[in-house]
Amino acid sequence: MAWFRSPNTPITDWRGRRVWIVGASSGIGAALAAELDGRGARLALSARRAPRLREVAAGLREALVLPLDVTEASAFTPAMMQILDAWGGLDLLVLNAGTYAPLRAWDLTADTARQTVHTNLLGVMDAVAAVVPQMLRQREGAIAIVGGLAGYRGLPRALAYGPSKAALINFAETLYLDLAPHGVSVFIINPGLVATSLSARPDCELPTLLSAAEAARRIVRGFAGGGFEIHFPLRFSCVLKVLRWLPDPVYFRLVLRRFDE
Numbered sequence: 001m002a003w004f005r006s007p008n009t010p011i012t013d014w015r016g017r018r019v020w021i022v023g024a025s026s027g028i029g030a031a032l033a034a035e036l037d038g039r040g041a042r043l044a045l046s047a048r049r050a051p052r053l054r055e056v057a058a059g060l061r062e063a064l065v066l067p068l069d070v071t072e073a074s075a076f077t078p079a080m081m082q083i084l085d086a087w088g089g090l091d092l093l094v095l096n097a098g099t100y101a102p103l104r105a106w107d108l109t110a111d112t113a114r115q116t117v118h119t120n121l122l123g124v125m126d127a128v129a130a131v132v133p134q135m136l137r138q139r140e141g142a143i144a145i146v147g148g149l150a151g152y153r154g155l156p157r158a159l160a161y162g163p164s165k166a167a168l169i170n171f172a173e174t175l176y177l178d179l180a181p182h183g184v185s186v187f188i189i190n191p192g193l194v195a196t197s198l199s200a201r202p203d204c205e206l207p208t209l210l211s212a213a214e215a216a217r218r219i220v221r222g223f224a225g226g227g228f229e230i231h232f233p234l235r236f237s238c239v240l241k242v243l244r245w246l247p248d249p250v251y252f253r254l255v256l257r258r259f260d261e
Contacts, residue, residue: 006226007176008185011092011142015040018087020079022070022127023097025052028146028194028219031212032094035220037061044083047097070097070123071115076130089138093131095124096146103159113160120164121171128175135184142185144223145172149192149231152240153251165190176228187223190231191215192240209233 011017014036023029025047033043033056043063047053050067057063064086068075083090099119101112124145135141150158151165172188179186193209210218210233222230231237243251 007180007228008142008187008226009140009183010226011223017041018044018083018089018091019094020044020046020066020083020090020092020131021094021096022046022068023095023146024056025049026056027096027212028191028215029094029096030056031216032096032219033060033063035213035216037063039220042087044079044086046079070127071118073122073126076127080130080134084134090131090134090141092142092144093127094144094146095127097123098146098148100161102157103161104157105159108159116160117164117167120161121167124168125171132179132184135179136182139183141183142187142223143175143179144187144189144219145175146189146191147172149190149237149240151190152244155255172228185226186228188229189219189222190229190237192231192236193233209236 017036017040019036019041021029021033021043024033024045026049029045029047033045037043037060043060044066045053045057045063046066046068048067048069050065053065053067057065064083066079066082068079080090097119099116101116103112128143131143135143145168147168148161148165150162151167151169155162169188169190172186176186191210194212194215215232218232219230231241243254246254
């Protein structure tokens, strides 16, 4: 039935596909670069840490290295122009850059909140603003936004991180409604418990279930399926999906019991 068809155009053949990964210097971004490079994609890599970005690129067949800071809105258009000069177009933008600072109500500061929201949300919006005009001219392409399972419902220690990821989910849904009629696909990627530099921090108390390489493989499988949301690991993400539908008193009681100090 038409209602249940994949909302996006599935991506199955990566040979020659032009992909820009923002947040490619480590973790899921670097692993996805390696995975797509092995499948024949052409890659542009961006991140704030230029030396680390060049290390990632050195392990690939060929890649454009475009260092930038996602908190600087003016950085995206020049990088996009370099991509157009090199390739003449763009097939997929992956927005993976993000930051995490564990926050409880008594730890909240304006500076930390602004930094988290600027990196995780506003940086994504700035990148999309730089890319959408080209994709509309092409009448094809795809934008993939890495959100997070913390965006499903409120969780302790995610006072700024969780809202930024919830906003990304809403942004991706709204973006899809605007772009799908023009031939541009939108994916929201909601990973959880993946071994990255953020999960390796001593103040991150959640266990990791997947390596970054396995996360990259699951993302590629998600692109092939064409679904709007790519979420994993399933045994964890499905539990959180169920929790979204619980009545508030039940949800709060369960979560407070789990995180009771």
